[in-house]
Amino acid sequence: MWAFINKLRSPKWFYAISARLQPVFWVAAAVLLLVGSVWGLAFAPADYQQGNSFRIIYVHVPAAFLAQSIFVSMAVAGLVYMVWKIKIADMAAAMMAPLGAAMTFVSLFSGAVWGVPTWGTWWMWDARLTSMLILLFLYLGVIALRGAFTSRDSASRAASVLAMVGVINIPIIKYSVDWWYTLHQPATFTITGRAAMPMEMWAPLLIMVLGFYSFFIALTLMRTRSEILRRESNKRWVRELIGEER
Amino acid sequence: MAFESFNEFIAMGGHAPYVWAAWAATAGLLVGIVLHARAERRLLLRNLQRRVRRENRQGANPGGMAGVSHQTGGDRHDT
Numbered sequence: 562m563w564a565f566i567n568k569l570r571s572p573k574w575f576y577a578i579s580a581r582l583q584p585v586f587w588v589a590a591a592v593l594l595l596v597g598s599v600w601g602l603a604f605a606p607a608d609y610q611q612g613n614s615f616r617i618i619y620v621h622v623p624a625a626f627l628a629q630s631i632f633v634s635m636a637v638a639g640l641v642y643m644v645w646k647i648k649i650a651d652m653a654a655a656m657m658a659p660l661g662a663a664m665t666f667v668s669l670f671s672g673a674v675w676g677v678p679t680w681g682t683w684w685m686w687d688a689r690l691t692s693m694l695i696l697l698f699l700y701l702g703v704i705a706l707r708g709a710f711t712s713r714d715s716a717s718r719a720a721s722v723l724a725m726v727g728v729i730n731i732p733i734i735k736y737s738v739d740w741w742y743t744l745h746q747p748a749t750f751t752i753t754g755r756a757a758m759p760m761e762m763w764a765p766l767l768i769m770v771l772g773f774y775s776f777f778i779a780l781t782l783m784r785t786r787s788e789i790l791r792r793e794s795n796k797r798w799v800r801e802l803i804g805e806e807r
Numbered sequence: 808m809a810f811e812s813f814n815e816f817i818a819m820g821g822h823a824p825y826v827w828a829a830w831a832a833t834a835g836l837l838v839g840i841v842l843h844a845r846a847e848r849r850l851l852l853r854n855l856q857r858r859v860r861r862e863n864r865q866g867a868n869p870g871g872m873a874g875v876s877h878q879t880g881g882d883r884h885d886t
Contacts, residue, residue: 594837602830603816606809613809614822620833663836671829678825776837780844787848794855803855 570647572789573798579782586779593772600765608762617675619766623773625668628696629731631661631777635703636728639721649785651717652792654724655707656784660777662700669693680744688737689745692730699727713792 601619608615638654641647672690673683684690703720710716738747793799810816819826 598830602826604809607820612822613819614825616819616826617829620829624833660840663840667833667836670832674825674829674832678822780840783844783848787844787851790855791851794858799855800859803852803859 570645570649572649572652572793573796575649576786576789576802579786583779583782583786586775586782590772590775590779593768593775597765597768597772601769605762605765606759611679614675614678617671619769621668621671621675622766623770624664624671625693626770627773627777628661628665628668628693629734630774631657631664632696632699632724633728633731635661635724639724642717643721643725648792649789651721652788653781653785654720655717656788657777657781658700658704658707658720660780662697662704664773665693665697665700669697685744687744688741689734692734692737695730696734699723699730703727 597619602616605616605619607613635654635657638650638657641650642654669690672693676683676685703723706723707716707720710719735748738745790799790803817823
């Protein structure tokens with residue numbers, strides 16, 4: 562176990578193993594997103610109340626899931642970095658933040674666009690909407706904080722702390738629809754209990770969610786590999802590798 | 808198929824602006840993010856390759872500029 566953890570600490574080992582994992586996740590993301598999009602846009606039945614506007618769910622829900630999962634991943638990576646000084650964790654956290662911010666934006670934007678035909682408004686200071694907006698600001702805060710230090714170590718520690726503190730917003734987002742039931746509907750998927758929609762509707766949603774997660778993993782692997790080269794550019798193994806890499 | 812024709816598919820039962828705006832924004836961002844990651848990697852590799860080549864040249868010429876000679880062992884910084 563410790564041998565494995567020690568391997569995990571080594572950027573060189575991570576660089577090698579991620580080279581093999583990365584294509585798997587890119588292919589999975591491409592296939593899942595393609596199948597999920599065609600199914601969700603053209604084959605899933607229209608909602609009996611919302612008509613075809615409900616097809617926004619297939620980008621809205623996966624983006625919102627990812628927005629929250631990425632923040633939790635960033636907080637966990639921050640903890641791992643602070644406690645065990647594992648640099649890879651910090652590199653991955655740094656590379657995840659912009660995607661998390663983008664996904665938060667996508668969920669807010671698609672939700673606003675969906676709100677117009679469904680609620681008659683694109684924005685309300687509803688608890689779920691507001692806590693998602695706070696998540697966007699937290700992401701921007703983490704990104705800005707990382708850029709605000711000349712010392713990389715200080716930047717990494719500050720960003721880690723903000724991610725670990727900010728993660729308190731995640732349970733608030735999750736339970737906001739139950740605690741303050743105002744506008745946003747409760748969760749579509751629950752681990753316990755039956756799905757609130759027929760299989761022809763939730764199957765493409767599940768595929769899209771898996772596609773978004775694969776995309777996140779593939780992109781984080783790819784960008785973390787770049788970050789390793791950037792930060793470890795004085796190491797002998799990186800210099801030897803540079804000549805061969807494309 | 809939930810639609811009778813391609814035109815109906817595009818019209819989305821009158822909800823076309825909402826559905827397509829949400830999907831286009833999502834797809835556009837995802838594609839942009841991938842292109843950015845690729846450009847980032849290419850640029851980084853190009854810069855690193857240039858640097859390694861430059862330092863190797865300096866390393867192969869020990870009698871060269873004294874002022875930069877301390878940098879020449881770039882690939883010997885560590886093990």
